[in-house]
Amino acid sequence: MVICCFAKTPMNKAFLICCLAVVLLWSCLDMEHKGKRNDIPTKGELEIAIDINDSLMFAQLIHRFHELYPQSHIQPRYLSPMQILEGVRDKKITALYINYLFDTTMVRELETRQVKVRSHIVGSSATAFLVNRNNPNNGLSADSLAGMMSGDIRGWRGMASQSLEWVFVKGDLAYNYLNDWYQHRQVGTKEKVVHPPKFVQLSGPIAVFNYVNSHPGAMGFVGMNWIADRGDTLAKHLRKSVKVLAVQNDSTKEYHLPYQSQVYAKQYPFVAPVMGYDLQGYSGLAQGFLSFCCDQSAQILLKKSGLSPAIPPARTIQLMN
Numbered sequence: 001m002v003i004c005c006f007a008k009t010p011m012n013k014a015f016l017i018c019c020l021a022v023v024l025l026w027s028c029l030d031m032e033h034k035g036k037r038n039d040i041p042t043k044g045e046l047e048i049a050i051d052i053n054d055s056l057m058f059a060q061l062i063h064r065f066h067e068l069y070p071q072s073h074i075q076p077r078y079l080s081p082m083q084i085l086e087g088v089r090d091k092k093i094t095a096l097y098i099n100y101l102f103d104t105t106m107v108r109e110l111e112t113r114q115v116k117v118r119s120h121i122v123g124s125s126a127t128a129f130l131v132n133r134n135n136p137n138n139g140l141s142a143d144s145l146a147g148m149m150s151g152d153i154r155g156w157r158g159m160a161s162q163s164l165e166w167v168f169v170k171g172d173l174a175y176n177y178l179n180d181w182y183q184h185r186q187v188g189t190k191e192k193v194v195h196p197p198k199f200v201q202l203s204g205p206i207a208v209f210n211y212v213n214s215h216p217g218a219m220g221f222v223g224m225n226w227i228a229d230r231g232d233t234l235a236k237h238l239r240k241s242v243k244v245l246a247v248q249n250d251s252t253k254e255y256h257l258p259y260q261s262q263v264y265a266k267q268y269p270f271v272a273p274v275m276g277y278d279l280q281g282y283s284g285l286a287q288g289f290l291s292f293c294c295d296q297s298a299q300i301l302l303k304k305s306g307l308s309p310a311i312p313p314a315r316t317i318q319l320m321n
Contacts, residue, residue: 041288043071048289049087049096052078052169052204053223054125054274056232057305058097064301065292072285080171091115094279095286097293099125099223099272100173110279118278122293124308126258127174127270128227129245130212130220135159138243142185142250142269149182151195155217162217163198167208170201174221177270185250209238219245224258228306235306264308274307 039046050058055078062074079087081100087093091113102110107117129140136158147153148164155164168174179194186192200218202208208220220242227244229235246255249269256262256269263271276293278286292298299309 039285042069045073046285051098081173082171116281123274126224128258130242132216139246142248150192165218167200167220
């Protein structure tokens with residue numbers, strides 16, 4: 001019989017202490033739920049892709065979530081909608097918030113690739129139409145917008161010397177919404193080929209504001225969060241640097257601005273849902289944050305940011321005899 005044993009040498013003692021330290025460290029990391037697929041709804045680490053159109057609002061929501069759940073660590077990535085959709089396609093994004101509703105075909109395609117899709121509407125946003133402060137026009141009629149899409153209108157009334165430019169965030173879906181609106185408007189009529197004005201694509205919403213501010217003939221398109229949050233210093237500054245156009249509703253013929261009440265009532269013509277998607281496939285931090293975004297406290301923050309909440313805050317009215 002052979003008996004093996006370790007002599008209690010200084011080297012073996014140091015080795016055992018080192019092993020114990022590693023085990024304790026690993027246990028601590030596990031308790032903090034750090035690492036990939038080790039998160040739970042209120043603890044752990046997660047990277048979330050967020051539509052750049054809503055970045056001001058989500059910065060506040062994430063900050064509040066971290067206050068409530070200190071052991072959660074959410075890292076936001078503010079991306080254009082096309083970058084987010086490409087990331088979902090390539091299975092590089094497992095949690096996202098975007099001004100876009102996945103259709104049944106897209107959901108089915110993801111599920112065939114073993115991606116479980118959980119989603120919920122968080123609120124409603126809209127596309128704001130920005131022009132230079134020296135532009136004499138305060139509103140944009142549906143006929144004028146259609147004329148710009150077809151190429152029949154190439155400038156502004158009262159600004160004959162200024163050519164029209166459309167300014168977008170690169171990878172945004174604003175033009176897609178404009179094109180869908182134009183195609184729907186042409187149903188039952190003699191169709192005209194789409195021939196929009198010159199395009200300028202920039203890196204982000206702030207660049208769009210700066211471009212419109214320095215180019216009299218430009219019209220920019222950004223998410224309403226960048227103009228509607230009256231408590232945000234940056235949003236207030238940007239809002240004052242341009243003019244926001246009222247846009248005509250093609251059905252009612254009334255003009256509306258991209259503000260909360262008119263978005264909630266669906267009077268403004270270019271409204272989009274703010275959708276949250278959890279693609280993790282398990283009960284993790286993505287599910288926890290999505291639940292938080294649909295909770296009343298987060299919905300109040302969303303309303304404060306100027307967007308239209310999915311769940312209007314409840315009101316208690318006490319009746320006295």
